[in-house]
Amino acid sequence: MTIEERKSYFVQLGKFLSLFGDGTNNSITISPQNERFFNELNDKIDQSIHYNGWFTRKNVIFSLQQWSKALTKSNLDKWLEPYDLDQTGQKTVAIIMAGNIPLVGFHDFLSVLISGHKVLVKQSSNDKQLLPVIAGFLMNIAPEFEDRITFTEDRLNDFDAVIATGSNNTARYFEYYFSGKPNIIRKNRNSVAILTGKESKEELEALGQDIFRYFGLGCRNVSKLYVPKEYDFDDFFKAMYPWNTLMNSAKYANNYDYNKAVYLMSEFKLLENGFLILKKDESFGSPIATLFYEEYEDKKQLQEKLQQNKENLQCVVGTVAKVHFGQTQHPELWDYADGVDTLKFLEKL
Numbered sequence: 001m002t003i004e005e006r007k008s009y010f011v012q013l014g015k016f017l018s019l020f021g022d023g024t025n026n027s028i029t030i031s032p033q034n035e036r037f038f039n040e041l042n043d044k045i046d047q048s049i050h051y052n053g054w055f056t057r058k059n060v061i062f063s064l065q066q067w068s069k070a071l072t073k074s075n076l077d078k079w080l081e082p083y084d085l086d087q088t089g090q091k092t093v094a095i096i097m098a099g100n101i102p103l104v105g106f107h108d109f110l111s112v113l114i115s116g117h118k119v120l121v122k123q124s125s126n127d128k129q130l131l132p133v134i135a136g137f138l139m140n141i142a143p144e145f146e147d148r149i150t151f152t153e154d155r156l157n158d159f160d161a162v163i164a165t166g167s168n169n170t171a172r173y174f175e176y177y178f179s180g181k182p183n184i185i186r187k188n189r190n191s192v193a194i195l196t197g198k199e200s201k202e203e204l205e206a207l208g209q210d211i212f213r214y215f216g217l218g219c220r221n222v223s224k225l226y227v228p229k230e231y232d233f234d235d236f237f238k239a240m241y242p243w244n245t246l247m248n249s250a251k252y253a254n255n256y257d258y259n260k261a262v263y264l265m266s267e268f269k270l271l272e273n274g275f276l277i278l279k280k281d282e283s284f285g286s287p288i289a290t291l292f293y294e295e296y297e298d299k300k301q302l303q304e305k306l307q308q309n310k311e312n313l314q315c316v317v318g319t320v321a322k323v324h325f326g327q328t329q330h331p332e333l334w335d336y337a338d339g340v341d342t343l344k345f346l347e348k349l
Helices: 003-017 032-050 058-070 073-080 106-114 131-141 143-147 170-179 201-216 234-249 250-265 298-309 340-349
Strands: 094-098 117-120 149-151 160-163 183-186 190-194 222-228 270-272 277-280 290-296 315-317
Touching: 003 032, 003 058, 003 073, 003 106, 032 058, 032 131, 058 201, 094 106, 106 117, 106 131, 106 340, 131 143, 131 149, 131 170, 160 170, 160 340, 170 183, 183 277, 190 201, 201 222, 201 234, 201 315, 234 250, 250 270, 250 277, 290 298
Parallel strands: 094 117, 094 160, 117 149, 160 183, 190 222, 190 315, 222 290, 277 290
Antiparallel strands: 270 277
């Protein structure tokens, strides 16, 4: 299977995933060969919501749409152009996936297969419904994938390299356990936004996507704000208001109530609007329904501080940052998690 063939199969996958829209386009027709997988994935979306209370149909569909938009020939060509992947040997790469947001491990899955290797997948129990159907679709259009894709719930055996994602605690275990194999070990990361006080209404509303999509559970979700001294949060809170419907989720509402009660009992000074708590805190990772913030006076000193903490950060968002407001949940194929070039790692195996 050549690299061009592999790319063509993932382009077909992208077109298949485009069938899962937001319900506004009723003109899409499903071909007979795709109908079985469409119905199966549609059923698994509902099952995934049952197994993970943080998953919603809207968020799962959002994830599928993002991957549909990413898996185009032009995107794949641009992503893969710097690498020589036609001569890679078929090594078996184990992937230990997280389950915090839908299909969070798909980029690793894609990277291993597009590079010509075999993949051994150990999924999180929180997100194990969707990817097997996608793998089944690939194997149906390209039977060569049948001996290249394996899922397991048992202890990992017979692999040549590993990509593992987990918390900082599990990462220490991974680093010890997989020290004898080529590996990429991913830890906790958070994203922050820098506000200047000059943001437009539209920019602040876009920031709401960065904060609240997937209930804020992803490493690309903004969990902390840097604001100028004496920043007025009034416009910020107004822009966030459309997300008040998150309180319709019992899990989100319970976290909001719990965290608010804990902070008030501890007599912390808070700002809140009925569904989001703002707490002044130097930490990067805030609890669900909470956003930390920190004031700054000197932009240069702030940039130096962020640079010193780059190992803890996934995205820095803002008009003065690399990632623009509203874009954290729209990464390109070449936007690697933790800044680690996965394809370069796979190319060298």
